[in-house]
Amino acid sequence: MAHILIVDDNTMLCELLSSQLRSADHTVLSALTLQEALQLAQQESFDLILLDVQLPDGNGLDAFQQFAQTSSRPEIIIMTGSGDAEGAKKAIQSGAWSYLEKPNILQNLVSPLTRALEYREEKKRIEQAPVALKREGIIGSSPVINSSLDQVACAAAGGANVLITGETGTGKEVFARAIHENSHRGTKAFVVVDCASLPENLIESTLFGHVKGAFTGADRSATGLIKLADGGTLFLDEVGELPERIQKTFLRVLQERSFRPLGSTREEQSNFRLLAATNRDLSQKVKDGSFRPDLLYRLRSLSLHLPPLRERKEDIRPLCRHFLVRLCERTQVSSKEISDEFFETLMDYEWPGNVRELQQTLEQVFANAIHHPTLFAYHLPAHIRVCTAMQGLTHEEPPPPATAPVSSLHQGRPTDWKSFKAEQERQYLQQVFTYTRGNIKESCRISGLSRARIYQLINLHNLSTQQKVAF
Amino acid sequence: MQKIFLYSSNYSPALQRMHRYLSGLSLKLQIILLPPGSPFSSPASLELRSNDLLILVAENDQEVEVLLRNRIDYEEFRIILILAQQAAVTSNRYMLLSPRLVAYLDHDLPRVAEYLSNICRIQTVTRQVPHLLRTSFNSKGNLTKRPH
Missing domain, CATH: 1.10.10 (Arc Repressor Mutant, subunit A)
Structure with a gap:
């Protein structure tokens, strides 16, 4: 249902159009002069304006921009008693949806009106979508990281399960948070299940919760993480470590979005979005028989593979600056300079532990050089500096003999x-x-x-x- | 030895009790108590590394809210949240801290002990497979042995 303004000095046409549009569940107002119409357009929030050209107090086309720029930014269809090519051109160039001749207006209006209103609905939806991706913690502008960010945007817009893979320390949890925060669930909880650290006997009760007396020591009931993720996102970290027994139970939860707390006879519902991460090759684990194929298929409705830091070395500099700024802010220490050779040494290292290793290295350097205003390569751990020194020795062939200055x-x-x-x-x-x-x-x-x-x-x-x- | 950081917004009885509990565990843990109210501006905080275990203690909803105000600072760590007692915490907002384990001081500390024990076991296993740690990548990105 749209709010429509008809601007025409022909009272009968106004009534005829109003009646037809009201029968299609739209609300309609009409104005007989430009002045009256402009006043209404400023007071009300119209979705569409049907605008006549020849009006008693002026030309509708001349006032086009005034209508177009009112706060509701309405779509505009031009009506004219005597169509001329120049007028049609001017109307379309101004941004009108259509240029219709009055004699056939009732027959010809339906199609452009419908399209204009569909376009307006779509435009509203796009305007509501986030204009910029929230990417706190995802630093860098290398092509590989930009490509990953595009995938984050796609994943955030939808609701499918996402499997994030990548070497340890590549930032799988950071990307999972970015997907969550950019999704419509962003204000709700981001619940992390640490599949690697939770002992097997705790996983079930932690995930599903339990009722009082469910097992020895359960002297009170407890809500599980699946229930706590209701409305938000459930993130299974290191999903490859999920015990096989739990994989089967969890698969059913994924299929039905319902579960039964330990010791309970009642099914409970939870509307959560699932994200999972692993540094393991789950396809290989499926071949080995240690991971359920049906669970893998469910987990990877969408896949996001994160690049190792050695493939995005151009991001090392901005990453360093980001971590250093955060450290200075957190510890309330004044900002520090970073020498060029510090960066050069970082670039020579291959970072097997990826971004996390870089971050931890900077934390270590920061702690050791807390009173130094500038960070030099000398502040870096020896194993990183050794790497630079070793790289300098890789040219084994002796330099060509100097040309004799004869x-x-x-x-x-x-x-x-x-x-x-x-x-x-x-x-x-x-x-x-x-x-x-x-x-x-x-x-x-x-x-x-x-x-x-x-x-x-x-x-x-x-x-x-x-x-x-x-x- | 596994380092564990312990923090609360107040030097509350709950924090003291948790500190005593952790100190009494027969695990290879080094417990570092961050000064209540100022977690990152103390010399002890310089020992924190991203992905470290950080145990946050809250007595009630108010203390949960104080922790939530600085939640961005905690995102880099693995959070274990200890709530003093089930009755004192009425809202689920503590989940916005994204804790990896939530436990109540008044009745389920053994779960915390089991969790920590599992982490210490994983650390020990990793240490017992030293060749995994002596790997590196060459300039082409292939896995190679790091020189001893």
Whole structure:
């Protein structure tokens, strides 16, 4: 049902249209002049306006934008007694839905009216959808992480079960929270079931709850996590560790969204959305017989595989800054600088423990360097710095022998010492840059020159940018 | 030794009782009590690492609300929530802390002990399989042995 305004100086047409539209359950008001119509449009919230062109106090097309910009942003259909091509063009260019001639208006109105109202409904739904993904904790803008975020957005919009996979420390729980927080269940509980840490004898009562006397020691009844997730999201962390006995029971819960607390004779309902995560290969576990295939199919209605940190190293820098800012805020310590070599060392490491390892490393560095205003590579744990040092040793082939500077020694008159020395320096730098492919850090290591001196020499000898690529 | 952090917004009898209980467990645990009311601005908090176990204690709905105010700070840790007694906590809002285990101080502490015992066992097993820890990835992303 829509709220419609008819703007026409023909009283009979207004009544005729009003009657037809009311019979289709719409509410209708009409105005005979532009002034009256504009007043109504500002006071009421119309979904659609049927606007005549020739009105006693002006041209409807000229007032088009005033109607279009009222607070309800109505859809507008133009009506005209004498259709002309220019008028039709102007109407459509202004944003009108249609340009109809009055003699056939009753027959021709139904289709554009229906489409305009359908479009308006859709537009309202889109406007209600979140305009930006809430992504707290998901840091980085690498292509792989952007692709994962697209999948988060899709998963959040729907209600299907999602299986999140990825190596340990890739942030499976962070992504699960993002799906929950961006879904319509976002204000309700995000209930975590720690399948790996809960002892087998506790899982059942923790998940399903129990009534008083259900087992030895159950001197009171307790609500299970499935019930507590009612309206929200149930997140099965490390679902691959779920004992086989529980897998069967849980499968039934997933199928029927109902369960029976331990010791109870009554079924209970819970409307939860299921997210699960694992670093195991569940398909392999199905082959091994340690995971139920029917449960796997249920869990992975949607799949989201998270990339390891080594495949998104460009995100290391923003991740570091994020963690460091959070640490400073949390501990109420003033902000710290991070040296370039600190980042370079982090980039050389392969991070088998992924983002969590990076975060824990920064927490360790932060604790050790709490009074230092700048973090240097020296603050990093030895095993990470060793990795950088080892990488520096991977070039096993000896550098090509330096080109003997024979030309100026044996041909013609020798140049002065200063020019000779400058030429040797330039040739040497070219050789080093060719060997290191322009890597300044590596060039410093090989030449024994400081970074500052290298840059000084680059400027001094006016070396081209091609010779100092990939800093 | 597994580090466990214990925190409450007040130095309440419930917190003291929980501290005593944990200290009395015959598990390889190092219990670190964070100063009540200021969990992250103390030197002890510098020992916290993401994914560590953090036991939060609340006596009643009011204390749950105080914890909820800082819940973003707790998201990086594995939360065990201890509520003083079932009767004093009437709302389910504590679930917004996303605890991995909820237990009541007045009657189901043995569940906490079982949970912690299981975690210590997992840690021990991991330590007994040292080759798993000595792996690394080379620049192509393949799993390799890390040099001893």
